[in-house]
Amino acid sequence: MVTADDIEARLPRPLDTHERTRTEVLIDDAVKRIAAEFGRAGMDLQDRLEVQWFSDEYERVIREMVSAVVLVGINVGMTSASSSTMQESDSATFKDSDAVSWGGVTLTDQQRRDLGLPVAGKTLGRFPASPRWPERMLR
Template sequence: MEISVPEIESRLPRPLSADERPRMKALLDDAVEYLEVEFQKCGCSLDAALARTPWLESVVRRVIREMVSAAVLVGPNVGMRSASSTTGPQSDSITFADVDSVGWGGVRLTPAQRLDLGLCMPGGARGKFPRPAYWPERIC
């Protein structure tokens, strides 16, 4: 499965600048590697899953496009929630927030994308559950 820079660029709302093209290629490689590792963490191989599941290739392509597009379009503004500037004795303000869709270093896989890919959710069951009862149960 090969995804090219022009395939993603044609879907972006603006053309890429000259310095964004090499970054997008690097992010594409990062996204594919990221997905391969996540499939391995869930006990399977991305290539094997693609071979046995007919719908998975289109979902993987879409998820990779989303991961790379978000990282390229957000760029240096990762985590920025709002920015304001005043000209009159100069005042600047920037508010940052932790965002799930883009990482500081590049691509990130969101929980919604994990579900679309059919991947296990990390961490196992959440909550506190009682221990299983012994069989047969004794009634006294």
């Protein structure tokens, strides 16, 4: 199981009391989100967690999901920022980001692939090309 200490050990700075509490809540959210996605896909998460490599990958994905939210914080979606001192000029540019959400954890398409979950709108296998139309030449 992933703990706030596991995440803090990988961050570039220590967590304050508020961030530590929030991190614990976000870990619980990430665990529930992944369990829900496995349920939607009709896959058994508990069976997979018994396999060591999958368990390690599962914990890594949870750490990624939570640390992204904690580190980005209120700057979610910010792509650039500038500031001037004289005559006070501040500027910030934002972009909608699918990878990070300020209010909660996000499971990206890459993380879904890492966990073996299907990614919406994309096939998981290779299929033969469809026949050309018309299927036979008329003479």
